[in-house]
Amino acid sequence: MASKWVVLVWLCLTAGCQNLKAANQMQGRDGFDSRIRCAVFLSPDCPIANAMAPTLGRLGEYARQEDIETLLIYPRKGLTNSEVDTHAQAYGLVGRVVLDPDCRWVKALNASVTPEAFVFTGEIKDANVLYQGRINDLYRSVGNRQEQARTHDFRKAIQRSIAGNWKQVVGPPAVGCTIER
Amino acid sequence: MIDPPPPTFDDVRDLLSQNCVACHQQEGPAPFALTRSTDYRRRSGFIRALIQEDRMPPHLVTSERWSDQDKDLVLRWLATASRDEESQTVPAPKGESFRRDRTFRIPEGFVIPSEGGERWHRGDRDIRTFRLAPRADEVLRVQAWRFQSSAPREVESVGLVHDDGTIARYGDLQEPNTPGYEMTGDMGWRPAGMLGVLGVANSTFRVPEGFHFEIPKDHEIDFELRFRPSGMKKAFTATLDAELVNNQQPSRALQLIPLSIRSWRAMSGECGILEKRWVSPMDLDIPLVSVRAGRRIKSVSLSVDGKRIFEISDWDPHWQETWKLPSLRIAQGTQIVATFNVDNSEENPRNPDTPPRDIQFGRRTGALGVWLHAAAVNPDDLSRLQRIHHEIFEAQQADQVNRLREVQQNSRTSPQQPER
Numbered sequence: 001m002a003s004k005w006v007v008l009v010w011l012c013l014t015a016g017c018q019n020l021k022a023a024n025q026m027q028g029r030d031g032f033d034s035r036i037r038c039a040v041f042l043s044p045d046c047p048i049a050n051a052m053a054p055t056l057g058r059l060g061e062y063a064r065q066e067d068i069e070t071l072l073i074y075p076r077k078g079l080t081n082s083e084v085d086t087h088a089q090a091y092g093l094v095g096r097v098v099l100d101p102d103c104r105w106v107k108a109l110n111a112s113v114t115p116e117a118f119v120f121t122g123e124i125k126d127a128n129v130l131y132q133g134r135i136n137d138l139y140r141s142v143g144n145r146q147e148q149a150r151t152h153d154f155r156k157a158i159q160r161s162i163a164g165n166w167k168q169v170v171g172p173p174a175v176g177c178t179i180e181r
Numbered sequence: 182m183i184d185p186p187p188p189t190f191d192d193v194r195d196l197l198s199q200n201c202v203a204c205h206q207q208e209g210p211a212p213f214a215l216t217r218s219t220d221y222r223r224r225s226g227f228i229r230a231l232i233q234e235d236r237m238p239p240h241l242v243t244s245e246r247w248s249d250q251d252k253d254l255v256l257r258w259l260a261t262a263s264r265d266e267e268s269q270t271v272p273a274p275k276g277e278s279f280r281r282d283r284t285f286r287i288p289e290g291f292v293i294p295s296e297g298g299e300r301w302h303r304g305d306r307d308i309r310t311f312r313l314a315p316r317a318d319e320v321l322r323v324q325a326w327r328f329q330s331s332a333p334r335e336v337e338s339v340g341l342v343h344d345d346g347t348i349a350r351y352g353d354l355q356e357p358n359t360p361g362y363e364m365t366g367d368m369g370w371r372p373a374g375m376l377g378v379l380g381v382a383n384s385t386f387r388v389p390e391g392f393h394f395e396i397p398k399d400h401e402i403d404f405e406l407r408f409r410p411s412g413m414k415k416a417f418t419a420t421l422d423a424e425l426v427n428n429q430q431p432s433r434a435l436q437l438i439p440l441s442i443r444s445w446r447a448m449s450g451e452c453g454i455l456e457k458r459w460v461s462p463m464d465l466d467i468p469l470v471s472v473r474a475g476r477r478i479k480s481v482s483l484s485v486d487g488k489r490i491f492e493i494s495d496w497d498p499h500w501q502e503t504w505k506l507p508s509l510r511i512a513q514g515t516q517i518v519a520t521f522n523v524d525n526s527e528e529n530p531r532n533p534d535t536p537p538r539d540i541q542f543g544r545r546t547g548a549l550g551v552w553l554h555a556a557a558v559n560p561d562d563l564s565r566l567q568r569i570h571h572e573i574f575e576a577q578q579a580d581q582v583n584r585l586r587e588v589q590q591n592s593r594t595s596p597q598q599p600e601r
Contacts, residue, residue: 045213046212046335047212047411050411050413051296051409051412052412053412053413055296067214077223080224083407089411090413091413092295125486137535140531141528141530142236143232143236143239143499144531146533147297147307148297148298148532150535151535161385177224177227178224178226178227178230180224180225180226180227
């Protein structure tokens with residue numbers, strides 16, 4: 001009888017510990033570290049991506065405070081580190097700049113336009129995508145811009161993931177400049 | 182059957198030069214340069230999609246739109262061009278000649294913000310009005326405008342108007358620490374755009390020969406700037422150059438005849454028509470029209486005695502600029518009708534509200550308008566025409582709030598093609 005109580009107490013304690021663990025540091029099903037990460041595909045001369053830069057700067061900062069890394073992925077051949085660093089800095093973007101000239105990240109996450117946003121776990125080879133879609137509704141279609149975004153899909157996706165809701169969500173499709181593979 | 186050989190760069194060079202490079206060049210109003218053949222190939226997927234969707238080139242004038250053959254030619258070139266081909270120059274189209282007789286400047290110090298925000302009347306675009314210096318030292322007869330700024334990609338349109346300084350100065354005083362003020366640029370019964378509206382692709386605008394915009398002595402020019410933040414703060418400087426009509430040259434001043442709807446209302450999901458009718462009390466030449474309309478408007482048209490002479494069927498506030506009407510002369514007693522097709526439903530992709538909401542707009546000079554820039558055929562009618570301008574605005578203040586009426590199928594369409 002006593003041993004049953006010990007097991008029960010141990011189960012309660014470990015469950016409690018699990019709940020206290022930050023959701024973005026939970027273990028994935030396959031056992032290896034699967035921290036939540038964000039990715040946004042960008043292009044220095046895509047006006048739609050650039051128009052969302054202030055939002056992306058704030059989201060990058062928010063993610064960083066939650067210990068979530070944001071990848072700023074530039075999938076165009078011919079871009080240099082210096083060019084993309086300059087772009088990210090000039091537009092106030094927050095995150096790790098990644099050059100993707102061979103579209104490895106594009107293919108891994110199945111991105112199609114800039115800016116397209118992702119929340120995922122895992123690595124490039126086995127990314128588990130929790131969110132794929134638009135950042136917000138600033139653009140309803142190419143050339144059809146609102147004065148201000150009113151629906152913030154990417155932010156909600158990050159918040160959901162931080163809260164431990166790892167349900168995969170495909171958001172409204174991103175509107176932007178086609179990524180040339 | 183043998184397929185024709187794929188088009189070469191020589192086959193498409195002129196099309197690209199005339200239709201793309203005017204805007205897509207360094208410091209141009211469009212987002213990236215398309216001045217080398219490799220610029221197109223690097224973005225071939227994106228450009229192909231835009232051409233197929235008829236978004237680019239963004240010509241509204243049917244006569245200037247690419248034919249199916251033009252589109253097919255460029256699409257095939259994009260599909261087959263090798264990424265390794267040698268990069269070749271796509272020349273810029275020849276610029277219009279322009280003689281700078283006067284230059285006006287905006288006060289320095291305004292910075293276009295990195296992103297937009299809610300405005301005092303929700304849903305409006307980002308707007309700022311500036312007083313230009315210097316004042317007119319004499320009566321100025323303007324044949325052409327040229328607008329240059331440090332932020333061509335952020336500027337959506339500039340509506341010009343003149344003022345003796347009273348109203349604009351009052352606006353300026355409300356924000357003493359920053360240049361300009363955040364209000365629309367109407368000056369009493371003189372709406373922003375009375376001296377023309379310069380848009381994205383017409384930063385040089387020439388009034389048809391024989392007509393001019395007139396600025397009284399000692400008046401100053403004010404301009405209502407509509408801008409779109411681009412994600413980065415931009416220090417804004419701008420000049421407005423004027424080419425004047427030669428003193429010896431006969432020319433008639435254009436007077437504004439506003440076909441405006443002062444106030445209108447639509448319920449959530451409602452679609453329908455708003456109209457403004459006017460019967461001309463004199464013979465008139467109407468070489469230009471300007472349009473004021475927002476995002477719930479699907480199309481704008483102008484009819485003369487039942488015949489449609491001007492139409493933009495896929496209205497976008499981008500097209501809020503001054504348009505040329507080739508040789509339109511109307512006789513006394515002619516009825517002119519401005520028609521606005523309103524769509525306040527979810528089906529309208531430009532509707533700022535999702536889901537749509539009940540709306541009501543009002544503006545003293547008109548929340549919606551097709552403005553005729555007109556000149557009396559008989560010079561003796563000039564002062565009468567000036568009075569008409571005031572009388573129309575004063576009379577419309579008593580108008581009730583307009584409600585939409587049902588769309589009627591009107592098959593009498595043979596629009597003249599406007600020109601930029």
